Amino acid sequence: MNHVVKTSGLTKQVKGKNLVTDINLHIRKGEIYGFLGQNGAGKTTIMKMLTGITKPTSGEIELFGQMLSERSKSVLKRVGSIIEYPILFEHLTALENLKLHCEYLGYYDEKGMKHALDMVHLRGIEDKKVKEFSLGMKQRLGLARAIVVKPELIILDEPTNGLDPIGIKDIRDLIFMLNKEYGITFLLSSHILGEIEQVANRIGVIKNGRLLNEVALEEIRKQHTDxxxxxxxxxxxxxxxxxxxxxxxxxxxxxxxxxxxxxxxxxxxxxxxxxxxxxxxxxxxxxxxxxxxxxxxxxxxxxxxxx
Amino acid sequence: MTKLIQMEWKKLNQKTVWMELLIYMLILIFFPAFFIKVAMPAFGQSYAAAIELNGFIQMGYVLFGGSLINHVFIEEYKNKTISLSFGYPISRQKLFTAKVLFIALFVFFATIITFILSGLTTYLLDQFFPIINGKPTTSDMLEFFSSMMIGSVLITLISFIPLFYFGIWKRAVVPAIICSIFIMQLPNFSLFFNVKPDVVVIILSILGAISIFLSIKTAESVGEI
Structure with a gap:
């Protein structure tokens, strides 16, 4: 099986308390994987570990077949993400935020940046400072940043937060388009089950920091007769x-x-x-x-x- | 590394930093002449004494260093933008080294420039409103430049004292600034403890170097979000 993300025994402990325990996650190439879990279940913690933001206490993370560790983070070039909420430099403009991100990843393509802003319908305000943005606009800019370097895996934690219904549909369409046309693999989490149901191919259910099950939505539909x-x-x-x-x-x-x-x-x-x-x-x-x-x-x- | 240092600058609210620097420069450039004229005319007995005074006044940059620690480290933790940096394919030690080098270069060159400008300003003011006895000799000039180079290096090191404990471990702005103010003043009170000011400055520089070492060494553990 061609796994883009594979974790084994992934555990994160803070002040003696296990936030997530023994997570064995499997995300296949090209799929849209949805994380389901109540608030505080550990979805964000897992996503933070997968993106190198925080280090696991124990266990291993394999991204694209390469181990992720503090000494070997180059694989993160292939990952785009928004974790918790879009963290942006508020005093910089939208374009400056994208440029900075691209420079850190050794990528420079101004056309690509403008194209990313186009995709999230933020064209024309690239020179506006982020502090003047609404939450929805910040969410869109965060998405533009996640996709600008054309990653192969995009990790989005509550990507529709702060968006109006049209914005939510736009993001859903964008996820479908990127998945279908560019073959980008997605890991999404949302507290709105219907959202995940509409987008994901497979889901992982998390409860109290443990991954209870990984199952294809098709499988759920088959098992549960109407x-x-x-x-x-x-x-x-x-x-x-x-x-x-x-x-x-x-x-x-x-x-x-x-x-x-x-x-x-x-x-x-x-x-x-x-x-x-x-x-x-x-x-x-x-x-x-x-x-x-x-x-x-x-x-x-x-x-x-x-x- | 140069690229990472440049990016630290790009991330900052540059207008705020420039404004702060301007205020520090204006105060520290005019302060030696003002101090000789108003507070301690004894430092005007010779250019050698005035140069010694200038060296202590430039300790003000320790506080500027504290302010940069706040912008470059603490604010990044508070605004959570540090998590963006941790998500890039760069090790935390390298990221912290770039941040430290950025602060060091900024403080060092700001101190050098202010040393020169304060020396020139004091000299020019002395030409119009005599406050220092005699004229600067060649040995005074040499003393000035050596004090400038050594002083700038030591001030840069000292400014890092709050980095490890208050900057990275506690991530506390006010204690970091209070620590900087205390350190900046410490050499002035050294005689109360029967210790030469130069000894205090050297001890503080060593503490600054230790703080830098610990900050980079423990970037992965203490620096964790």
């Missing part, structure tokens, strides 16, 4: 009609007159019509889609480790 739930006045007759008329067999009566249908070959409308035609009272009908949210809560509330 269903239609209905409450009728006569459950037995409803089941009989559904089997006879609509040939639905994958269903069960879960409680009283409440039925769950797992065969989704017919729409809610078909079912409603059938029951009305046969004088069966329909008190409730609803389609349930099991989401990442369900999966996440299951994991957090007692999901097993996947070691």
């Amino acid at each position: 269903y239609i739930e209905l409450l009728t006045t006569n459950a037995e007759k409803t089941v009989y009609l559904l089997e006879k008329e609509l040939h639905i067999s994958n269903m069960k009566i879960i409680q009283g007159n409440r039925i769950r249908i797992y065969d989704l070959s017919h729409t809610q409308n078909d079912i409603s019509k059938l029951l009305i035609q046969n004088d069966i009272g329909l008190e409730e009908i609803q389609k349930h889609s099991s989401s990442l949210e369900d999966y996440f809560y299951k994991q957090i509330n007692g999901g097993g480790m996947n070691d």
Whole structure:
């Protein structure tokens, strides 16, 4: 497997307290990997270690097959990031911030910098000082800085923080575009599960500093079947009609007159019509889609480790 | 390394630093003549005495060094911009060495320039409003230049005393500045302790060098965010 990020036994301890413990993370080339975890679960700490900002107490980090250590940080040239919030030099302009970043990485391409500002819709204000920027603009500039040197891995901690709905969509589209067109691998975290669900291919669930599970979203969707739930006045007759008329067999009566249908070959409308035609009272009908949210809560509330 | 030192300068709020430097220069350039005229006319008995006085007055740059420690180290920790630097493919020891060299060069050259300007200003003022007895001799001139070179090196070293403990370990602005003020004044009070001022200056320089050594040596542990 071609892993861009691989950690083994990654642990960070501060003042005798473990912030993260024994993290074995695997991020494959070209994927968008989402970190899920409650506040304080350890997502940011892991990201800080992956970007060299803070050192692990124990364990190893491999980026692009190379060990990351204080003496061997050259691999960080291939990584762009925003951790916690975009940290910028407030007294410098947007362009000066980008130039400084590029100089540290030994990269100088003014066209590339302007292109990065274009991508995040910040063109025309490159000479404005960052202290005059709104939080959303700072977030965009942080993103421009993360992508300006064309990294192969981008690590974004809460990238949509402070953005309005249009900004959030822009960032999502930008992530998709960079992933598809340039093959950039992403590691994202967000406290909005729906955000991760829309973007990520694979997720890692973190609880109390431990990585509980790594799973592909496709896998979650397969494992967790969607269903239609209905409450009728006569459950037995409803089941009989559904089997006879609509040939639905994958269903069960879960409680009283409440039925769950797992065969989704017919729409809610078909079912409603059938029951009305046969004088069966329909008190409730609803389609349930099991989401990442369900999966996440299951994991957090007692999901097993996947070691 | 030169590039890293240049980048330290680019990261700074240059206007603030220039303004601070201008204020230090203006005070330290005119202070020797003012001091001889108003406070201690005894230093005006000869050019040799005035040169000795000038050497002590330039200790003011110890405080400027403290201010630079604040801008280059403490503010970077407080604003979290240091985490940006740690995310670059450069070792922390190298980053800290660049920061130390930047402060050292800035303090050293600022001290040299102010030494020259204060010497010239005091001499010119003496021509119009006599405050120093006699005229500067060749040996006075040699003494001035050697005091300038040695003094600038020692002042640069001394200015680093607050770096390790207050700058990197505690990351505390006010204690760092108070420490600089105390150190700057210490040679003036040396006679109270029956110690020659020069001995105090040498001890302080050694402490400054130790502070630099510890700062770079422990960059990965004490310097951790």
